Amino acid sequence: MNKKRKILQSVIVVILGLVLVGSGFFLGWSTGRNYPQHITVTDAANIFPNASSTAAPADFSVFWQAWNDLNQYYLRNPSTTPQQKLYGAINGLLASTGDPYTEFFDPQDSQQFQGDLTGNFGGIGAVLGTNASGSIIIDSTLPGTPAANAGLKGEDIIEAVNGTSTASMDLNTVVNEIRGPVGSTVTLSIMRSGWTSPHNFAIVRANINVPTVQFAMKGQIAVITLNEFTQDADTEFYKALQKAVAANAQGIVLDLRGNPGGYLQVAVDIAGYFLKPGSQVVKEVGRAVPTENFTAQGNGALDTMPMAVLIDGNTASAAEILSGALNNDRGVPLIGEKSFGKGTVQQLFTLSDGSSLKITVAHWVLPNGKILDHNGLIPNYVVTPTATDIKNGTDVQLAKALQIVQDEINGTALPASNASTIASSTGIMPAPVQ
Numbered sequence: 001m002n003k004k005r006k007i008l009q010s011v012i013v014v015i016l017g018l019v020l021v022g023s024g025f026f027l028g029w030s031t032g033r034n035y036p037q038h039i040t041v042t043d044a045a046n047i048f049p050n051a052s053s054t055a056a057p058a059d060f061s062v063f064w065q066a067w068n069d070l071n072q073y074y075l076r077n078p079s080t081t082p083q084q085k086l087y088g089a090i091n092g093l094l095a096s097t098g099d100p101y102t103e104f105f106d107p108q109d110s111q112q113f114q115g116d117l118t119g120n121f122g123g124i125g126a127v128l129g130t131n132a133s134g135s136i137i138i139d140s141t142l143p144g145t146p147a148a149n150a151g152l153k154g155e156d157i158i159e160a161v162n163g164t165s166t167a168s169m170d171l172n173t174v175v176n177e178i179r180g181p182v183g184s185t186v187t188l189s190i191m192r193s194g195w196t197s198p199h200n201f202a203i204v205r206a207n208i209n210v211p212t213v214q215f216a217m218k219g220q221i222a223v224i225t226l227n228e229f230t231q232d233a234d235t236e237f238y239k240a241l242q243k244a245v246a247a248n249a250q251g252i253v254l255d256l257r258g259n260p261g262g263y264l265q266v267a268v269d270i271a272g273y274f275l276k277p278g279s280q281v282v283k284e285v286g287r288a289v290p291t292e293n294f295t296a297q298g299n300g301a302l303d304t305m306p307m308a309v310l311i312d313g314n315t316a317s318a319a320e321i322l323s324g325a326l327n328n329d330r331g332v333p334l335i336g337e338k339s340f341g342k343g344t345v346q347q348l349f350t351l352s353d354g355s356s357l358k359i360t361v362a363h364w365v366l367p368n369g370k371i372l373d374h375n376g377l378i379p380n381y382v383v384t385p386t387a388t389d390i391k392n393g394t395d396v397q398l399a400k401a402l403q404i405v406q407d408e409i410n411g412t413a414l415p416a417s418n419a420s421t422i423a424s425s426t427g428i429m430p431a432p433v434q
Helices: 061-073 082-095 107-118 146-150 171-178 233-246 264-274 318-330 387-392 396-410
Strands: 103-105 120-123 126-130 136-141 157-161 185-191 199-204 206-209 213-218 221-226 251-255 280-286 292-295 307-311 334-336 344-350 356-365
Touching: 061 082, 082 103, 082 356, 103 107, 107 356, 126 171, 136 146, 146 199, 157 171, 171 185, 213 233, 221 233, 221 396, 233 264, 251 396, 264 280, 264 292, 264 318, 280 318, 307 318, 307 396, 334 396
Parallel strands: 221 251, 251 307, 307 334
Antiparallel strands: 103 356, 120 206, 126 136, 136 157, 157 185, 185 199, 213 221, 280 292, 280 356, 344 356
């Protein structure tokens, strides 16, 4: 799969300047044609006004009639450009599939989307999400970024961006409004618990480098957190493994909570550290693309290392593939909450004006035959934090994972699975950093 770079991108949440979604979902990604040239349309008639055809299920004369009626009668038609109408039509075409992962990006959004995948872009360094009432909130901030330095906090409600209310905006729209050129200023109107009125925060945008991998030692166990499968994630992950070896780690907890996916090949490469060479990681099965098997190609140096994987409702796409492969092949315990269930492959097709289409072309099948899409992974050990755990900052899921790995190290029999108590996943993908 060196000929195609695949990414997994999840469903609707985005992080200003960081790495998940609001927009960072997992998709299998490869770049399509750069410039379409000779295109034959076989399922539409009357593509041009007054054209005729006898073998078309879709009559395009209706489209042009609607175009002309809009131009003639719409009250504010002069304020809508033909290009905006064209992009709106393409959006409608893709929306007709009912697939949330099949999307259109205008040139600006296309550039931003590809910037998200590199993990390096301009923004304020805040992770966005939504609360129970649907308001767009600050989920967290990255240390040392403009958002953190300005004093933004988790659960802050973003009521307006540059004076425009967010009440009618979705998460992606707010992300787009907050991002902008490095050095420019964005003003957020923030409402916080205990305040009687919103406060304005004028924040200067900066280049945000998302920390793809984080490393910590907990006793003799290395905890490696992988936030997203960006282009450089394999290199950063290898550095974390070097630290683990230097610290004489006897086991590993791989934390994939909140990981929305990214480049599939990066996930396959990382699997190569823990699986024997040639082990199947995942299979790609589609309608118009050939079936493709992805196998571990690393040295499998850590294929007997005691380990566990942390997952939750925002673990999606490539993160689910890596988790599922480790669980299927080695029986590596999964701990936490049911994963998101993003199991389809998206391919990116670049259009001639710099806009792009992200189209679902296939789905993933794990080594045991399980199709991830809409199903997700059920952990072997279900651990759901309570409100008190969250308030006190107690990570009960990590504590359980450390206990399980320590039992593996000691050769102690693992406790029985409690998977039958699994709760449903959140159904909302994480959002990228802004």
